[in-house]
Amino acid sequence: MKRLCAIIIGKLFVIIGKIMHRGSSYPGYMALKIDKDILSKFTLPVISIVVTGSSGKTSTSFTIAHILEDNGYSVAHNKDGANLTNGLATLLIANSNLRGKIKTDAFVMEMDERYTKKLLPLIKPKYLVICNITRDQPPRQGHFDYVYNIIKSGITDDMHLILNGDDPLVNKFAMDHKGKVSYFGLCKSDESFEKLTSNSLDMVYCPLCHSKLNYDFVSFSNVGNFSCPNCNFKRPNLDYQVTAINDNELTINDEYVFHAKTNQIYTFYNYIAAYATTNLLGIAPDKIICSMENIEFYEKRYSYFKYSNRDGYILSGKNENAPSYNQAMNFVSRASEEKTIIFGFEYISLRYPYQDISWLYDIDFELLSNVSNFICVGPFAYDIATRVYLSGIDKEKIIICDNITDVYNKLSDSNGNIYAILNLGVDKKFITELEDKNIKVD
Amino acid sequence: MKIVIAHLYYDLLNLYGESGNVKALIKYFENQNIEIELKELSLSDEFDFSEYDLVYIGMGTENNQLYALEHLLKYKKDIKQYIQNNGFILATGNSLELFGKYILDFNKDKHKALGIFSYYSSLISERIICESILEDSSLDKPIIGFQNRGSKIINNKNYWFSTIKNYKPENNTDLKEGIRFNNFYGTYLLGPILARNPHLLKILSDEIIISKNKDFEIKEIDFDLEVKAYEIDRKRYEEK
Numbered sequence: 001m002k003r004l005c006a007i008i009i010g011k012l013f014v015i016i017g018k019i020m021h022r023g024s025s026y027p028g029y030m031a032l033k034i035d036k037d038i039l040s041k042f043t044l045p046v047i048s049i050v051v052t053g054s055s056g057k058t059s060t061s062f063t064i065a066h067i068l069e070d071n072g073y074s075v076a077h078n079k080d081g082a083n084l085t086n087g088l089a090t091l092l093i094a095n096s097n098l099r100g101k102i103k104t105d106a107f108v109m110e111m112d113e114r115y116t117k118k119l120l121p122l123i124k125p126k127y128l129v130i131c132n133i134t135r136d137q138p139p140r141q142g143h144f145d146y147v148y149n150i151i152k153s154g155i156t157d158d159m160h161l162i163l164n165g166d167d168p169l170v171n172k173f174a175m176d177h178k179g180k181v182s183y184f185g186l187c188k189s190d191e192s193f194e195k196l197t198s199n200s201l202d203m204v205y206c207p208l209c210h211s212k213l214n215y216d217f218v219s220f221s222n223v224g225n226f227s228c229p230n231c232n233f234k235r236p237n238l239d240y241q242v243t244a245i246n247d248n249e250l251t252i253n254d255e256y257v258f259h260a261k262t263n264q265i266y267t268f269y270n271y272i273a274a275y276a277t278t279n280l281l282g283i284a285p286d287k288i289i290c291s292m293e294n295i296e297f298y299e300k301r302y303s304y305f306k307y308s309n310r311d312g313y314i315l316s317g318k319n320e321n322a323p324s325y326n327q328a329m330n331f332v333s334r335a336s337e338e339k340t341i342i343f344g345f346e347y348i349s350l351r352y353p354y355q356d357i358s359w360l361y362d363i364d365f366e367l368l369s370n371v372s373n374f375i376c377v378g379p380f381a382y383d384i385a386t387r388v389y390l391s392g393i394d395k396e397k398i399i400i401c402d403n404i405t406d407v408y409n410k411l412s413d414s415n416g417n418i419y420a421i422l423n424l425g426v427d428k429k430f431i432t433e434l435e436d437k438n439i440k441v442d
Numbered sequence: 443m444k445i446v447i448a449h450l451y452y453d454l455l456n457l458y459g460e461s462g463n464v465k466a467l468i469k470y471f472e473n474q475n476i477e478i479e480l481k482e483l484s485l486s487d488e489f490d491f492s493e494y495d496l497v498y499i500g501m502g503t504e505n506n507q508l509y510a511l512e513h514l515l516k517y518k519k520d521i522k523q524y525i526q527n528n529g530f531i532l533a534t535g536n537s538l539e540l541f542g543k544y545i546l547d548f549n550k551d552k553h554k555a556l557g558i559f560s561y562y563s564s565l566i567s568e569r570i571i572c573e574s575i576l577e578d579s580s581l582d583k584p585i586i587g588f589q590n591r592g593s594k595i596i597n598n599k600n601y602w603f604s605t606i607k608n609y610k611p612e613n614n615t616d617l618k619e620g621i622r623f624n625n626f627y628g629t630y631l632l633g634p635i636l637a638r639n640p641h642l643l644k645i646l647s648d649e650i651i652i653s654k655n656k657d658f659e660i661k662e663i664d665f666d667l668e669v670k671a672y673e674i675d676r677k678r679y680e681e682k
Binding site: 139210361 | 453457466485505506512569573592634637679682
């Protein structure tokens, strides 16, 4: 009775939300008020998938849902990214009948990694996809072992784990898992590295014997083809592997060729994870590839503009997530010409009040070369400037700006191609600023 | 003059930009025209404390902290002697727990630590996450920084900082912080505290220089960017 009441009220709010054009997790919030145990009272379809990890879960879950829909399955999916308790409740309510049975053929949820301990046991998905675990928003996430332990305590042996085989920490989930495990990963490519590129990485030691891991190649951070020099801990045999990478042309398991919409390595993990998951569900490789090729979702690596005769690139990062900024650093470090860098953000996080800047020191500014000017923008400009100075850039080259308009005005005093590396949100402001000045951005 | 910095467990106790401390030290010494040797050392290396002018050690996960402890215990006597002989050590985050009597893990199992100080450490149920302003009466300005930890030390008898302002009221129970003994500096602040507090960087670095050569003429370094960053961040903390 309680469940019925909660579902009805929840559904009412789902309808109200639709009329007001406001996607939110409010219906779930209301339903949980009425029945706090509602989450465990739903019946999921046979195909039930949760995707979690530090990065890539949005893209991966989106790709999985897209492939399923494209192949005729009806799918319940939290597209809007509401990935906490209320978001899950909303997703369930919006797609269930009044008895709590999910009406769609498949259930696909991107779940915040910190909520897995609490939520996984309540809904018991059949498949759990884990993308990676990297340093991300420390005030919220603590640290990578902490995140590992949270996810671990939500896993039960009846779940089929679909793991990133290239991430050593993610491999630990399989160690004492008695249920099924499948692995996905990549091969070496022109963009992978010979060895670890930073000292500020997460687990690079063997969890069994504490020897430092060797790498045949590194895709990013500590993710790559690893092996322990001292014991058996190594990258597992991959069930699903990108076996050749030629710009955006990927070959899967030596056989199936796929043209990705992007050419960034970390996005290839999202594709292969989605491929693995949907193939395990019985969808044929050519059908999966066809669906992945007609997807319209992925963002470009950069936006391009021309400032007088100089090339300009706008890249974005996520604050408190050094790996995301290091993707941009790796891109810029491949350009040897004289350049001006723009770097900045308006706030550290919207999720909490802390103003920690430690993560700036985990970004590899040391990789930058031939920098003629470094423009720091925003309320943390002096913190950025200090960090950049300590990476070896002369103080005379460092310019401090309060805001984006100020940045634009300073460009005429700077030299070389322009690389703007900005936090999500600030990148859009910079694009608007350029467009206001009649500069085309694409 | 040459100064040797040992960054212990640089790839293991490296949670929050701790490499910034080493970068700040190197830049300061370079600006004084002092030759620097940085030794990045970890589990597979042998340590020789007689070679180091400064030892830096940062914060790690609870697992990594215990890996490091197991390795570091081999050097228990050397470290004790190093500290007694006024060797310089800066320990940030939970690395200061390594120097206590023991560390209690998740299962309340005791891990014997270096036993240099009388405290021990224990895990806490709710992580302490806060910005802090710490005062040391011998410094003209307070130290600013960030804490993010899941453990605490008990029975500390060598506090470094006399007052602490934490910007998370429920955690405002410990009114003193840090360890200071001879030239051992330990604090639960984590990350690049020397980069963020140029006055602390100067005092620590100058003491190291003087300990090597008391007649060395130390140049005044222009910390314009660093001081601005410090002032703005401190104001930001104080206004909360």
